[in-house]
Amino acid sequence: MDIYGLVSGPLVWVALVVFGLGLIYQARQFLADTKIQEVVRPPASVLGKVELPKTLSLADISNSFFGVHPVMAVVTTIFHVFLIMLPIFLLGHNVLLEESTGFSLFVFPEMVADVLTLLVILGGVFFLLRRVLVRRVRAITSLYDFIILAIVVAPFITGYMATQQWLDYDTILILHILAGELMLMAIPFTKLKHGLLLFLYRYLMNYEHCLGSGTRVWSYNQAK
């Protein structure tokens, strides 16, 4: 088996298994480290009398993330949405998917995919510049943050280079596949796991900014 056969065959499955099992492990650990605790809420007779505003006011928006950091909010939303959607709905990936499984998904037109790839790469450049130039971000930035950013953006840069056939196509393609596999395997075991855990923390944990039921609290029974 040649290198291309290896990275586009068995290694893809290894990456997907590590990614899937890793996320399951993280979710299980979260459930093991937390427990359900009954939350004391005001009785229905009191809650029924509370009238919550039905529409968003201008103050709500200006105090929200989009109001305080409009540029960051727009860039991070575009970056995160297409970071996830692009690889799933890309023509090239779906051709391979159809070859190996017999089915494929909706795909972005190639021109649109190219533009979206550039947007993700520009988002990465924005985050990089922010880390270097903005004082408060620089104050908490470590080498690890740059490595994580590189792991995330590398598949998109190499993917765009492969599409445009820049440099040696075969080499870039292999690098692209390896970068993608590295990113998939890194997600459950690095800060990238926030893609999964943010939903668990923000919707299930009982704290000030909880968005959901907030019925879970940390359990310290595992202490040795």
Next chain:
Amino acid sequence: MSDQEKRAVDRAEISKMLEKKAPEMKRILNYCVHCSICAESCFLYMSHDGDPQYMPSYKVINSLGKLYKKNGNVDHEFLEGIKGMVWNNCVLCHRCYCPIGIDIPRMIDFTRSICRSQDVFPKLDEGESWL
């Protein structure tokens, strides 16, 4: 040098406290993406012209984060150093907002508990200012 400064740190006790809450604290420290979005939700950060020292994540990373990195092997001077960070630079108002769901005040609160266990806290009755 006062008696408090001479006091030796009970590292075993600090390690025990860190270990007890490790499932939550260690995980959360490794989970923070260092985005700094929490900054503007802190009124102390806003009222100090955006000084990063008042940023909620900065306070946690440089107090509890270092305690975990050193596995509790710290001296009295270190605890005195982070005292200002977790008392003077934070009032535990619980308004700090983390987009990925980190409960920052719990971590500051825990760091205060560790300091307090070693008799490190603002001595208000000795004229030390809290704010």
